[in-house]
Amino acid sequence: MRHTLPITPQFYVTAPQPCPYLADRLERKLFTALQGEGAERLNNSLSQQGFRRSQNVLYRPSCSDCSACLSARIDVSAFRPSKSQKRTVKRNEHLERRATSPWATDDQFELFRRYLDTRHADGGMADMDVFEFAAMIEETPIRSRVVEYSDARTGNLTAVSLTDVLDDGLSMVYSFYDPHQPQSSLGTYMILDHIEIAREAGLPYVYLGYWVPGSSKMGYKAKFSGLEIYYKRRWQKVKNPRDFDGMSHHPLSTDPIAEQVANIQLPDIHPTKG
Template sequence: MERKLFTSLQGESSDQLNNSLSKQGFRRSQNVLYRPTCADCSACMSARIRVADFKPSRSQRRAINKNNYLKRAATSPWATEAQFELFRDYLETRHADGGMADMDVFEFAAMIEETPIRTRVIEYYITSRGGTPRELAATCLTDLLDDGLSMVYSFYKPDLVKDSLGTYVILDHIEIAREAGLPYVYLGYWVPGSPKMGYKARFSALEVYQGGQWVDMIDPEDFAAEAHPLESEPIAQQVAKIDLPDTHTVPHPSREPRSEY
């Protein structure tokens, strides 16, 4: 049984609330911020990269070189047919049994466009010899926080997996953050022992949100995937410890039970 704390993003305080709660392990999905708070498991930990301290590994430098033919374009959060086709190909190849596998074009458009905060769509194109964008290779829905970039969701051409395109998109976001003087790139949740999320632990200068604070990940093996039920604080105590921005208009986090992990 999955359980989450969640709150809606609405009104003039949306950016302020998103900035504050993202620093406390929350993630955005359309107009909702959420954080896992399961009673007997603490495996899902928000992860972020310290941009100033990041140093690419040898394989990550190869990924940069392999994809130097791509052209980056940042646009407003607006869904396109090319994005949806790429999204469907990506899901059918990489996550055919995932929770998003049956998402239709209207739900996809909502994922991209329903955002009350500063958001961009970062696209990567295969270019012609003259440098003109020719074919969409990757897309990332990216939130702009006051202390970094939050990679909400990314997808790419499945046949380019051999070029480590997914890794390259993260590396390019690190470069965007560096150029903008932003200290962090938020990667979403990391789960110890999960093969699908193992790639996040390969980035240096990685921090995870554990026990109410950001801690360095030195060795992924140091992080247990489960917690005893008695170690989980009651919901009321968890909510009381959340640091909300100084405004009277932000909604308070609540509890959302889920039957599907």
């Protein structure tokens, strides 16, 4: 009889490259493969420790002299919409939500290209073609959904979020929207709607990716009440976003790689016996 031994995740570090959020800084990531029958458990566990998913990889920033990228999530029970956010919901009442299996479509890719060309023409994803886009959407070993928002008046696809369903919440892996509707605040609207989806499903959190104090690209995340960040190996409530400005740029702010890996809590990788 053949026995398959469980495989312990192996962690690796990327080579330094220019940071997309802060000028004159280098970015480095700690990552591991997401595969096998333990993929769901691993994704749930590492997401709760500040990791994010990209296709079949889980990663977390591990820069040598900076720890400004802070994994962020919203505590659904503590969230209270601001007056501005209520107006955003009102402005987008004409949008219809549709959650589907992770399958890429031509309409999605056309919207994605318009979004990149307008908002992130010099970003790391600027050269993605239709096949790479399909891989981003479809290559997922866990429970994922594509949440589409279409204009009920025209039928046009207006916004899309690739969303993972975790044990304790929704993780917005990647979102894009019509860049020619800045007055609609579509990025904010999608987060607000995911908070509502999580509330309806009884899930406590909505994971937003990384908040980077001092980065104009990521500053909007601090506008949501109930925000928590993963800092010093635990989730902490953000009472005043300014408390985090500049505090993580010290050269000793990041633990050595070996120490980081040693402190990662891995789930039980043995399959449950029936």
